[in-house]
Amino acid sequence: MSAPETTTPPTAPPPLPTATSAASVPVKPSLAVGADGLARCAWANGDAEYERYHDEEWGTALHGDRELFEKLCLEGFQAGLSWITILRRRPAFRRAFHDFDVESVAAMTDDDVERLLSDASIIRHRGKIEATIGNARVTRALESGLAELMWSFAPDASGRSRPASFAEIPAVTPESTALSKTLRALGYRFVGPTTMYALMQSSGMVDDHVEGCFRAA
Template sequence: MTETDETASAIAPAETRSRPDLLVGDDGVARCSWVGTDAEYQRYHDEEWGTPLRDDRALFEKICLEGFQAGLSWRTILLRRPAFREAFHGFEVEHVAAMTSHDVDRLLQNAAIIRHRGKIEATIANARATLALAQPLSELIWSFAPPSQGRRPPHTLSEIPAVTAESNALSRRLRALGFRFVGPTTMYALMQSAGLVDDHVAGCWRAADD
């Protein structure tokens, strides 16, 4: 299917336009309503959120950024992601693990990122914990993915949980391995963004099954 064909096939039917959990954009495409009208958020929803991610560096970045997001909106983090990448050496694990207390003090002066000492220190600690793993980070994370067979997309946003048994288990495991800012809610957000679960609501063009 060409890009044009895919876009055409995503045009929302009339009955979709009245559902509060969906938002039909100017392009006629139905998306999860949390996207709003922000172009970058829309791109993130269409291209990243819920797409299976198995790259170790990218997963490490997501773990760290989800930790920075705690108490904030994801849009805040997304808009600052280029600055985070610059500050943390592209989230290359070896480089982040080598950062020192002097780097922490320097980043606390960087207004382009979230200046939170605990979260900055957690990013460095998470890099060191990643290097100490006995298996690839992606293998560890995906071992906690819930079964997808027979799973239907949520019909409303209210059906989407904040915490699951799997995110609790992943959180406990990562904490035992020395990771920080990896609570159960944060880890469920990771599972959503990295595609371990598909929480696009029914009717959204990205939903796995309508």
């Protein structure tokens, strides 16, 4: 993901690195030191839910088909919106779309679409709701599985340096463009190159925690 605008959960987040004290970390424009003394990517500062998402989820590798399908759908719903808008509604999205179980979503009907269009707890966008159902049907038909397909486009981490600031984080990459092209050819919707880079960031295919962030490995 390009750094989240303003920028699901792993089932078992890895242990977090030891906290770095605020006194020992030079504060950069791309970093912010929270009330807890942790230096983190500045986009996560100031909102408790955003901080938890940054600390426990963003950049953590997801390898499950269901988790990546959820991520794909929520990134699609984010188009034109801020990520915090989607994050705050994520529990409602999970209820609306059967916890993003691919088979259950693929079986949803036009009546379900109309019902969801009256559900104020989610984003009531017909195109995105219909795309979520359609994307589930495409996912169901994959021979290799969604996770295997997506991770085949992950860049080689050994040849990539950690960004020193947000200015060094791209909005799109050759890999996200190639993933987008492949998904579109399969019939997926709301999977543009920028959206796919956002997915790569959030699901751990790339690590864009900036230098000095306590999550930076």
